[in-house]
Amino acid sequence: MKASNSSWKEQLAGKLPEALAREIDGFETDIALRKQGKIDERVFAETRLRRGAYGQRYDNGQRNDGQKVQQLKYPSGDLTKGPMTVWDAPGMQRIKIPAGGMNASQLEVMAELAEEYSDGIAHVTTRQDFQLHYIQIDDTPSIMRRLASVNITSREACGNSVRNITACPYTGVCRTEVFDVTPYAHAMMKFLLGHPDCQNFGRKFKPAFSGCSQNACGLTNLHDLGLIAATRPNPQTGKEEQGFQMYVGGGLGAVPYNAKLFDSFVPVEELLPLTQAIARVFARLGEKKNRNRARFKFLVHDLGVEKFKELVLEERKLLFFDPRWTELIQDALKSQETPLRLSGIWPAADSEDFKKWLKTNTRPQKQAGYVTVTITLPLGDITANQLRALADISRQYTKETVRTTVEQNIVIRWVSLADLRQLYNALQAVKLDAPGAGALVDIVSCPGTDTCKLGISSSRGLAAELRSRIQEEKFSQDEAVQNLHIKVSGCFNSCGQHHIADLGFYGVSRKVGGYAVPHFQVVLGGEWEHNASTYGVPVVAVPSKNIPQVVSRLTDKYVAERQENETFKDFVKRLGKVQLKTLLDDLAKPPANDRSYFSDWGDPRTYGLGDMGTGECAGEVISPMDFGLAAAERELFDAQVAHEKSEINEASGRAYKAMLLAAQALVKTEKIDIADDPDQIISEFRTRFYDTQKFWDPFAGGKFSNYLFDAHSKAGQPYTEESSRFLLDEAQLFIDAAHSCSQKLNTLVTV
Amino acid sequence: MIELQHINVKLLVKDQEGIELEPLILVFHGWIQEQSFDELLIDVADYRHVPDGPGVMIIGHEADYSLDQTNGQLGVRYNHKSILNSTNQERLKQAARSALKTFQRLEQDTRLEQKFNFNGKDIQIFINDRLLAPNTPESQKALEPEFRQLGNLLFGAENYELTWQCDPRRLTGASFIGKNAITISGLLQKLG
Numbered sequence: 001m002k003a004s005n006s007s008w009k010e011q012l013a014g015k016l017p018e019a020l021a022r023e024i025d026g027f028e029t030d031i032a033l034r035k036q037g038k039i040d041e042r043v044f045a046e047t048r049l050r051r052g053a054y055g056q057r058y059d060n061g062q063r064n065d066g067q068k069v070q071q072l073k074y075p076s077g078d079l080t081k082g083p084m085t086v087w088d089a090p091g092m093q094r095i096k097i098p099a100g101g102m103n104a105s106q107l108e109v110m111a112e113l114a115e116e117y118s119d120g121i122a123h124v125t126t127r128q129d130f131q132l133h134y135i136q137i138d139d140t141p142s143i144m145r146r147l148a149s150v151n152i153t154s155r156e157a158c159g160n161s162v163r164n165i166t167a168c169p170y171t172g173v174c175r176t177e178v179f180d181v182t183p184y185a186h187a188m189m190k191f192l193l194g195h196p197d198c199q200n201f202g203r204k205f206k207p208a209f210s211g212c213s214q215n216a217c218g219l220t221n222l223h224d225l226g227l228i229a230a231t232r233p234n235p236q237t238g239k240e241e242q243g244f245q246m247y248v249g250g251g252l253g254a255v256p257y258n259a260k261l262f263d264s265f266v267p268v269e270e271l272l273p274l275t276q277a278i279a280r281v282f283a284r285l286g287e288k289k290n291r292n293r294a295r296f297k298f299l300v301h302d303l304g305v306e307k308f309k310e311l312v313l314e315e316r317k318l319l320f321f322d323p324r325w326t327e328l329i330q331d332a333l334k335s336q337e338t339p340l341r342l343s344g345i346w347p348a349a350d351s352e353d354f355k356k357w358l359k360t361n362t363r364p365q366k367q368a369g370y371v372t373v374t375i376t377l378p379l380g381d382i383t384a385n386q387l388r389a390l391a392d393i394s395r396q397y398t399k400e401t402v403r404t405t406v407e408q409n410i411v412i413r414w415v416s417l418a419d420l421r422q423l424y425n426a427l428q429a430v431k432l433d434a435p436g437a438g439a440l441v442d443i444v445s446c447p448g449t450d451t452c453k454l455g456i457s458s459s460r461g462l463a464a465e466l467r468s469r470i471q472e473e474k475f476s477q478d479e480a481v482q483n484l485h486i487k488v489s490g491c492f493n494s495c496g497q498h499h500i501a502d503l504g505f506y507g508v509s510r511k512v513g514g515y516a517v518p519h520f521q522v523v524l525g526g527e528w529e530h531n532a533s534t535y536g537v538p539v540v541a542v543p544s545k546n547i548p549q550v551v552s553r554l555t556d557k558y559v560a561e562r563q564e565n566e567t568f569k570d571f572v573k574r575l576g577k578v579q580l581k582t583l584l585d586d587l588a589k590p591p592a593n594d595r596s597y598f599s600d601w602g603d604p605r606t607y608g609l610g611d612m613g614t615g616e617c618a619g620e621v622i623s624p625m626d627f628g629l630a631a632a633e634r635e636l637f638d639a640q641v642a643h644e645k646s647e648i649n650e651a652s653g654r655a656y657k658a659m660l661l662a663a664q665a666l667v668k669t670e671k672i673d674i675a676d677d678p679d680q681i682i683s684e685f686r687t688r689f690y691d692t693q694k695f696w697d698p699f700a701g702g703k704f705s706n707y708l709f710d711a712h713s714k715a716g717q718p719y720t721e722e723s724s725r726f727l728l729d730e731a732q733l734f735i736d737a738a739h740s741c742s743q744k745l746n747t748l749v750t751v
Numbered sequence: 752m753i754e755l756q757h758i759n760v761k762l763l764v765k766d767q768e769g770i771e772l773e774p775l776i777l778v779f780h781g782w783i784q785e786q787s788f789d790e791l792l793i794d795v796a797d798y799r800h801v802p803d804g805p806g807v808m809i810i811g812h813e814a815d816y817s818l819d820q821t822n823g824q825l826g827v828r829y830n831h832k833s834i835l836n837s838t839n840q841e842r843l844k845q846a847a848r849s850a851l852k853t854f855q856r857l858e859q860d861t862r863l864e865q866k867f868n869f870n871g872k873d874i875q876i877f878i879n880d881r882l883l884a885p886n887t888p889e890s891q892k893a894l895e896p897e898f899r900q901l902g903n904l905l906f907g908a909e910n911y912e913l914t915w916q917c918d919p920r921r922l923t924g925a926s927f928i929g930k931n932a933i934t935i936s937g938l939l940q941k942l943g
Binding site: 001 | 754756757776777780783784786791793794795796797798799800801802803804805808810812815819821822832833834879880881882883920921922
């Protein structure tokens, strides 16, 4: 805890927006009350979450050091900041950056905070936020005040609230956009922040704006609310008017949902009231008790978009007029970015490095003579010194027009071509000149097991390893390979957005020879373009240490066998699951007696279980449970192949059967003679694994069991192409959870 | 008077070119397994991918330890995070002692094959709290006697140069450059 904490309030008095100042004072009081035991830990948890103060790995006061589970003896003793969350344990502070926009002073404050309260690194997230890790909860009011002094808030950065409103970082300068969506994103941010209609959601709500439909940058398809700029002739006047295509109910998470078109044209004056009506419907009808079904996408899916729209339009009629619906937009429209310097012409590419950088890290703006420069941040990380240098650069060459991106980079807009060489030199001086923006090497990764409580495998460790290997000459030779995207998530929750990558990976664990081995599920053929319109398909789970070989093998094959102009997505589709799996099959098992497979990238601790021995991996004692889980995997694979051939009923039936096989495998550990009858399997599984919570995930609870129960209740019913795909994803997750459960059972037996 | 809290001490590594930080990850995890420090060690953070970044770190409750690469200078950095009740001079000594002891461990760790050695002369000290110690000429003037007292103890008066970090946006701090090479054990002896 900082010695200066008590002084920041006085130091910044009068310099903070009044509403934010009041909000932070209130939070500081909540901290004091929690310390006195006057606020329940659950209430305090949601209170801090709504201010962006998030939990972090090991904050339950325990850490597996590779040999044993250590109790971390913090001085705060029994005091908690949430259920099973020790007060003194470091946490994460998420900071909202609406539409990713930042000015120089904000960059400087971010640098100071990273240095003084965190580990010297500020991290850009896949939703244009910043995150600071290893933060003490007692420091958070000072952090929030310092942010508020430059007009940044962390309010509603986490928790069941409207999260950061993202937008394409090129909007306003993009050649393919319809119009600049920035003012609308800002207006919506102001309108929804702390709005009474947004305070009773069952889960979070994520809006995103895009200036066009053909490029990826806004990722509207995977958001709860996606807005794409559109124009039309006004029905009355015939004049062109601006508005939005409105999409609802998209989302990644364990099972990704494509957003559905709500309205092909929402006039700008209807943007905020309609959003308010949507928020009210979500607050009223969204699931509250079962958090695993509480995301907005489930409400839209369950109701169907037509019914949902009907409810929203009815709600819209009930709203009292709010002048802010238009005032906020009009205010926001007054701030238009302009250049600082006169336009110029392209500089000579006078070195190989500069040439490479110009090609990948600059993007011509629609305004002639200007480009947007992308600064590639490795794994989204930037140091305090680099942030300060960036602030200087943004002042010197632009009117401080900087934005974060969902690819965990930063862009500087409105750079005159005349300044490009000097700007490059300035970036080079602080080592922010890495080429390859948006290319294969520019890997997106969530925090994974580094800091996230939900992480299963080391996504950052893998991403760092892949980055260093991809910089090898081999990968730079083929243009088509260069343009592929790799995205890595540490678990099924998709914070690394693996579903929309050409090569996506998410962390799972598998048991090999009785011991846990970190794996990644390989997800291929997702589409980043068109606002992330297509999600990839899982192919096979591969040990973490073999993933670099997976990348190498797949890219080699793509280079050698792709047809003319064939995208990787189409290539994956053409090959099909069977061929892809065959290609990777030998990588799916770790070699015998290689201990390195029992730890993860960048983390030499023995993975997973504290009592894991060494050198015993060659011992292959296969239990009926292991056989059963393998059968479930096979069945699911066949289901996925059937789905690929559009044999929907076959696919759905097999996916359901795969779940049954996995459940049966677990039941066999207690009742070896369990029959094949589905009702019996469900009944035994429910009694022995669901009711006893043996199958429960520490964070997802009974979510995965419910996938099985739902599938059982729908057995024999027809599935659509989309609902069948959901079932396949759910079956994969159920089987992954069965593997985890089998590891837990093994631990219990060993202990 | 400026209250010196959250003191950072960085000791530069000798022959930095080409040193791989990867072996440190194993060593740091081992330190956490042993919990042999007086402070609670929590986790290892790996920032090798960040140029001129914090390198490889141990995150602790009272303090962080890292093989830091800021400004392109590789060094053992100690960052004291909790509040210490003591005099300024004692706090400076505590931070210096902790950094030196950490470096000594690294020098002696056989797994690191004697690749991490103190360069014998460069010590940097920063105050990681801008409100307590804003980087101004006034702060530097106020802190000069405290820093000199420590410098005199470590190197001997007249045997070092003290240079202040003058960029007002950076942390208040100074570099001590010894004129004669000195060992870690020698410095620890002087600190008592």
